[in-house]
Amino acid sequence: MNIAFICTEKLPVPPVLGGAIQIYIDNILPILSKEHHITVFTVLKGGLPEHEEVGNVTFIRVKGRTKSEYIKEVENNISCIHEKLDLIHVFNRPRWVRQLSRVAPDTYFSLSLHNEMMLPKKINPPQAKECIDKVEFITTVSKFIGNEVINMYPSAKGKVFPVYSAADINIYHPVGSKKAIENKKELLKKHNIEDHKVVICVSRLSPKKGQQIVMEAMKIVMESHPKTALVLVGSKWYGSDEIDEFTSMLHGKANELKGPVIFTGFLTPDEVPKLYNIADIFVCASQWREPLARIHYEGMAAGLPIITTNRGGNSELFEQNVNGIVLDDYDNPIAMAEKINYLLDHEDQAKAMGKKARKDAEENYTFQRVAGQLLSLFNKVKKHHNIKR
Numbered sequence: 518m519n520i521a522f523i524c525t526e527k528l529p530v531p532p533v534l535g536g537a538i539q540i541y542i543d544n545i546l547p548i549l550s551k552e553h554h555i556t557v558f559t560v561l562k563g564g565l566p567e568h569e570e571v572g573n574v575t576f577i578r579v580k581g582r583t584k585s586e587y588i589k590e591v592e593n594n595i596s597c598i599h600e601k602l603d604l605i606h607v608f609n610r611p612r613w614v615r616q617l618s619r620v621a622p623d624t625y626f627s628l629s630l631h632n633e634m635m636l637p638k639k640i641n642p643p644q645a646k647e648c649i650d651k652v653e654f655i656t657t658v659s660k661f662i663g664n665e666v667i668n669m670y671p672s673a674k675g676k677v678f679p680v681y682s683a684a685d686i687n688i689y690h691p692v693g694s695k696k697a698i699e700n701k702k703e704l705l706k707k708h709n710i711e712d713h714k715v716v717i718c719v720s721r722l723s724p725k726k727g728q729q730i731v732m733e734a735m736k737i738v739m740e741s742h743p744k745t746a747l748v749l750v751g752s753k754w755y756g757s758d759e760i761d762e763f764t765s766m767l768h769g770k771a772n773e774l775k776g777p778v779i780f781t782g783f784l785t786p787d788e789v790p791k792l793y794n795i796a797d798i799f800v801c802a803s804q805w806r807e808p809l810a811r812i813h814y815e816g817m818a819a820g821l822p823i824i825t826t827n828r829g830g831n832s833e834l835f836e837q838n839v840n841g842i843v844l845d846d847y848d849n850p851i852a853m854a855e856k857i858n859y860l861l862d863h864e865d866q867a868k869a870m871g872k873k874a875r876k877d878a879e880e881n882y883t884f885q886r887v888a889g890q891l892l893s894l895f896n897k898v899k900k901h902h903n904i905k906r
Contacts, residue, residue, distance in 0.1 A: 518603040518899050518906055520549075521595065523617065524559040525609055526587035527755075529578065532786050533563040534756035537811040538608055538631050540786055541682055541887070548888035550574045553895060556602070558591045563756070588613055596620040603904050604653070604895065611648045612640050618651055625898055628655045629680075632808050635666050642670075649673045653898045656680040656891065659809035659830025680890045681834070683882045684814035688790045691820030691875040692868065700794035708779050708795070710746045714861055717796035717821075719750040719789065719812045722764045727802025727826065729763075732770045732778075733850035738857050739776040745861065746776055750792050752783035793819035798860050798867065801825040804848060809833060813841075814882050820875035822867040824856050834882075838866075840873040 524530055525538055532539035542557070549555060550573035561567060561578040569576040577594055581587025588610075595605070599621035607613050609631045618626060628648065635645050649655070649670055655677045657663035663677045690697040705711045716735065720726040728749060735747045749767070752758050760768075771778035781792065793799070799816035801823070809830035816823045817840070825831045826847035835841035842860075846852040860867040898904070 518553045518895065518904055519601055520553050520555050520895065521602050521605045522555055522557045523591060523605060523607045523610070523613060524557060526560050526581055526584045528560065529562045529565055530557055530559040530576070531565070533565065535783075535786055536755055537682070540811065541631075542608070544683070544685060544884040545888040545891065546574050547572075548885060549892060549895075552892060556598070558594065560587055588616060592617060592620055599624050603906055604898055609634055611635060612644060614648045614651055615644055625902060626652045627894070627898070628652045630655060630657045630662050630666065633662065633665060633806065635669060645670060646672065649676065652676065653901075654678055654894050656894070657808075658682055659833055661806075661830030661833065662808050678890070678894065680887060681809070681882060682811050682814055683884045683887050684811075684818040684878060686818045686878055686883060689815060689818035689820075689878075690790075690794060691818070692794075692871050693820070697794045697820070700791050704792070704795040708746075708748075708777075710777055710779075713744050713746040713777070714742065714797045715746050715748055715795050716798045716800055716857060717748045717750065717793065718800050718802065719792070719815065720801070720810070721751050721755070722749065722753050722767060724763055725803070725805035727804045727847075728767055729770070730802045730804065730848060730850050730853060731800055732767060732774070734853035734857060735776070735778075736774055737851065737854035738861070739774055741858060742861050743775055746779065747771075747774070748779045748781065748792070748795060750781045750784060750789060756783060758782040790815070790819075793821065796821055798857060799823045800853070800857070801831065802847075802853070803828045803831055805829070807831050814878060817841075817874040817878040817882065820871040822860050822870040823874060824853065824860070834877070838870070840870060840877055842870075 528534050528536035528539050530539050531543045554573050556575045558577050561580050567578050579590035602624045604625045606627045608629045614626050657679050660679045663679045666673050753761050753764050799821040803826045807829035823841040827843050827845045832843045835843050842856050
């Protein structure tokens with residue numbers, strides 16, 4: 518089939534500026550394009566060309582300072598080629614299904630949801646129902662997102678398919694491997710924390726991501742474990758090291774801690790995997806209804822013991838105290854500190870937890886599996902509608 522991917526308007530594909538959806542798309546394209554021709558519509562940013570052919574994938578990058586400008590440019594392009602398209606797969610923007618179907622009335626549609634985009638504040642109920650009726654299927658990054666759609670719109674039942682994301686296990690070196698040991702030694706020396714245990718957080722710096730909770734927790738941890746460092750990987754926004762009030766507050770809090778706190782600033786997706794090897798413990802401190810944070814897959818692939826919060830879909834990947842620890846008391850720094858201290862005090866259990874997490878990443882959370890699930894859905898559309906291409 519000829520399939521169009523309609524990417525979101527904020528960040529480009531490939532993910533030169535980062536972004537969970539962009540990383541997801543970039544990793545599945547080489548697999549999907551073995552069976553289908555994919556035309557990727559994405560925003561023109563990051564120094565990438567307007568038009569690019571990579572194997573069986575065509576990239577069309579369009580300008581758009583705003584969401585409406587971007588989708589209008591995509592719409593104009595779709596109107597010129599819609600007769601050649603069999604399926605239009607829209608990422609995380611259900612309102613665009615209705616808009617694009619006007620210029621491609623005879624093309625089939627599907628939808629991929631990575632956030633709570635079907636809430637009334639995002640799309641009004643009549644439009645949401647129209648979108649659900651129009652699409653062949655809806656993939657969601659977690660059962661949390663999928664169940665929410667079905668609870669709001671029962672007509673979606675039978676069309677919703679949770680498809681968990683993944684990490685490229687080939688670029689994350691698990692704890693204990695030769696490369697991980699080499700990386701750890703190099704990174705500890707670089708940051709002058711060679712005699713420290715390290716807790717790592719990888720995320721945009723934002724109150725909803727919870728670094729303020731981690732900072733308060735580490736204040737407690739460092740009282741009993743003074744040779745512990747905190748590494749915060751990320752910045753306020755993708756591709757930028759701009760400082761806002763929240764990041765300034767975090768830097769101020771860091772100065773109050775007994776142990777070192779390292780802010781890496783923005784790193785490209787290619788730079789991040791190695792950083793996981795500096796760590797002994799991975800913490801995700803989501804305070805909002807997180808759909809299911811992609812960073813969990815990375816922490817698992819790196820073979821780290823993981824502490825996460827029971828927010829949104831985060832808990833779906835974990836069996837308590839087996840491949841991770843899930844905090845119900847998500848906004849309590851004392852509860853978080855207790856779990857960090859426990860892992861620091863029980864090294865064998867921490868290693869076993871990380872080893873199990875890596876095994877799960879290898880067996881269940883690969884992009885080969887993600888692409889396979891999507892191919893199955895695409896091929897059902899092809900078969901059901903007797904599409905020849």
